[in-house]
Amino acid sequence: MGSSGDVNWKLADHPKLPKGKTIGLIVLDGWGESDPDQYNCIHKAPTPAMDSLKNGRPDTWRLIKAHGTAVGLPSEDDMGNSEVGHNALGAGRIYAQGAKLVDLALASGKIYEDEGFKYISQSFEKGTVHLIGLLSDGGVHSRLDQVQLLLKGFAERGAKRIRVHILTDGRDVLDGSSVGFVETLEADLAALRSKGVDAQVASGGGRMYVTMDRYENDWSVVKRGWDAQVLGEAPHKFKSALEAVKTLRAEPGANDQYLPPFVIVDDSGKAVGPIVDGDAVVTFNFRADRMVMHAKALEYEDFDKFDRVRVPKIRYAGMLQYDGELKLPSHYLVSPPLIDRTSGEYLAHNGVRTFACSETVKFGHVTFFWNGNRSGYFNEKLEEYVEIPSDSGISFNVQPKMKALEIAEKARDAILSGKFDQVRVNLPNGDMVGHTGDIEATVVACEAADRAVRTILDAIEQVGGIYVVTADHGNAEDMVKRDKSGKPALDKEGNLQILTSHTLKPVPIAIGGPGLSAGVRFRQDIETPGLANVAATVMNLHGFVAPNDYEPSLIEVVDM
Numbered sequence: 349m350g351s352s353g354d355v356n357w358k359l360a361d362h363p364k365l366p367k368g369k370t371i372g373l374i375v376l377d378g379w380g381e382s383d384p385d386q387y388n389c390i391h392k393a394p395t396p397a398m399d400s401l402k403n404g405r406p407d408t409w410r411l412i413k414a415h416g417t418a419v420g421l422p423s424e425d426d427m428g429n430s431e432v433g434h435n436a437l438g439a440g441r442i443y444a445q446g447a448k449l450v451d452l453a454l455a456s457g458k459i460y461e462d463e464g465f466k467y468i469s470q471s472f473e474k475g476t477v478h479l480i481g482l483l484s485d486g487g488v489h490s491r492l493d494q495v496q497l498l499l500k501g502f503a504e505r506g507a508k509r510i511r512v513h514i515l516t517d518g519r520d521v522l523d524g525s526s527v528g529f530v531e532t533l534e535a536d537l538a539a540l541r542s543k544g545v546d547a548q549v550a551s552g553g554g555r556m557y558v559t560m561d562r563y564e565n566d567w568s569v570v571k572r573g574w575d576a577q578v579l580g581e582a583p584h585k586f587k588s589a590l591e592a593v594k595t596l597r598a599e600p601g602a603n604d605q606y607l608p609p610f611v612i613v614d615d616s617g618k619a620v621g622p623i624v625d626g627d628a629v630v631t632f633n634f635r636a637d638r639m640v641m642h643a644k645a646l647e648y649e650d651f652d653k654f655d656r657v658r659v660p661k662i663r664y665a666g667m668l669q670y671d672g673e674l675k676l677p678s679h680y681l682v683s684p685p686l687i688d689r690t691s692g693e694y695l696a697h698n699g700v701r702t703f704a705c706s707e708t709v710k711f712g713h714v715t716f717f718w719n720g721n722r723s724g725y726f727n728e729k730l731e732e733y734v735e736i737p738s739d740s741g742i743s744f745n746v747q748p749k750m751k752a753l754e755i756a757e758k759a760r761d762a763i764l765s766g767k768f769d770q771v772r773v774n775l776p777n778g779d780m781v782g783h784t785g786d787i788e789a790t791v792v793a794c795e796a797a798d799r800a801v802r803t804i805l806d807a808i809e810q811v812g813g814i815y816v817v818t819a820d821h822g823n824a825e826d827m828v829k830r831d832k833s834g835k836p837a838l839d840k841e842g843n844l845q846i847l848t849s850h851t852l853k854p855v856p857i858a859i860g861g862p863g864l865s866a867g868v869r870f871r872q873d874i875e876t877p878g879l880a881n882v883a884a885t886v887m888n889l890h891g892f893v894a895p896n897d898y899e900p901s902l903i904e905v906v907d908m
């Protein structure tokens with residue numbers, strides 16, 4: 349992916365804007381703009397730094413779209429997420445994303461004609477095909493309707509034995525919705541059984557505790573999944589997935605995101621679906637970050653992150669290829685979006701020195717996603733990426749400040765060092781704490797992120813630089829499910845339904861700093877700008893004209 353030989357990497361000089369200004373580029377993760385009320389944690393938190401960028405500054409603060417088709421998702425009902433958000437921010441163009449590509453491949457049937465399906469279907473006659481992934485209609489990592497189509501498609505094409513290993517969500521969808529998704533899946537599997545296919549759920553667990561870790565923050569998460577899915581071993585054993593999810597959810601403090609691992613057993617107590625030699629495995633998440641570690645465990649012969657105990661000889665395909673550089677997994681059902689010529693690659697070719705930093709849980713967002721799902725540097729002489737280790741094994745409402753201060757200090761030092769032209773960070777707090785549904789903790793999180801912004805802005809001030817502050821999608825600005833009129837929607841018992849997910853809200857973007865040339869302001873003539881318009885904007889602020897096919901820059905320079 350990325351650098352094809354015949355690209356003209358030289359960017360033209362911007363006719364009016366100078367080069368050499370240090371740019372502090374801040375992405376607040378999960379920081380949207382919404383009406384002020386008690387469920388808007390950004391409004392509730394003291395956020396003087398962010399307020400100072402907005403109030404009375406209509407020329408240098410505005411809102412941009414961060415969801416739906418503006419970031420390459422299938423519909424305007426799709427909330428934004430970090431993958432598509434950072435892809436758009438870094439690539440400057442809108443790509444049809446995984447969710448959409450899988451929809452198209454299923455609708456046309458092409459998914460069954462390509463190499464990945466042909467490969468795994470060789471196991472249909474004698475082996476079991478296992479489907480592993482997030483059981484949810486959240487549309488961030490996976491979608492239940494796609495899984496339903498796959499099950500049907502596999503059965504119609506000869507799969508005789510199917511096992512599904514479910515991961516419950518509660519993060520992109522309401523907590524407790526796992527029960528309904530399991531009911532839907534069970535009905536589909538029963539229908540398959542009535543047609544003579546031996547199909548059932550084999551194991552499960554909550555996404556944040558089983559399988560879906562990312563950026564190597566905590567391998568024990570992946571191990572718990574391996575034990576249940578491959579070895580058929582877990583602390584909890586049930587006769588059915590519905591019983592499993594209902595029973596485990598009834599434990600005090602339990603929630604869908606963190607359900608413990610379980611396996612389904614038969615009458616003799618034997619696991620119904622461990623993965624064995626000759627089987628096929630399909631991981632049905634289309635999003636990469638939380639599948640890469642699992643893919644390594646499934647695919648790598650040399651693997652030392654935990655003891656796999658037994659490594660079955662399987663045919664494994666991902667819904668997509670999750671890492672284009674690592675070519676992982678080597679087989680996949682749908683080709684991922686080919687995001688090329690990202691702003692990071694252009695800027696490296698034009699001598700711009702870049703520093704990027706976040707803590708582990710968001711490190712890949714501001715590097716891998718930013719660079720079009722590509723790991724590593726474009727030019728290691730010009731770039732430095734710093735990862736601050738995240739806390740692991742906790743839910744972030746207990747540490748809502750996370751590593752915001754450390755990230756800000758690293759960014760400050762990088763700015764003051766004079767060694768970098770662009771210093772880019774992701775501040776995770778609003779998002780990671782917002783996902784816990786803990787409103788008080790999320791307020792603390794937003795305050796911490798705002799303090800980090802202040803530290804970085806002060807450094808930019810000192811060196812006469814420019815800041816660009818934006819976000820990848822909403823989360824902390826709305827913590828409650830709402831009805832159509834915008835009022836909090838109550839459930840059957842009259843309780844508030846806490847929103848742990850991202851939102852459909854727009855996000856702010858602000859520019860400024862002593863290095864910003866007089867006369868630079870946001871244009872008013874772009875109808876509905878979105879995250880993809882940011883890359884060209886940043887290129888301009890570095891003194892370059894963006895490539896023609898980039899979404900237009902948000903700024904203009906008027907004569908003063």
Ligand SMILES: O=C(O)[C@@H](CO)OP(=O)(O)O
Pocket residue numbers: 377378428429430431488489519520638779
């Ligand atoms: O945690 C995640 O995987 C997603 C939500 O499913 O959040 P983000 O897109 O912000 O990384």
Ligand SMILES: [Mn+2]
Pocket residue numbers: 377378429430431433779820821
């Ligand atoms: Mn995000």
Ligand SMILES: [Mn+2]
Pocket residue numbers: 378430779780783823850
């Ligand atoms: Mn998130």
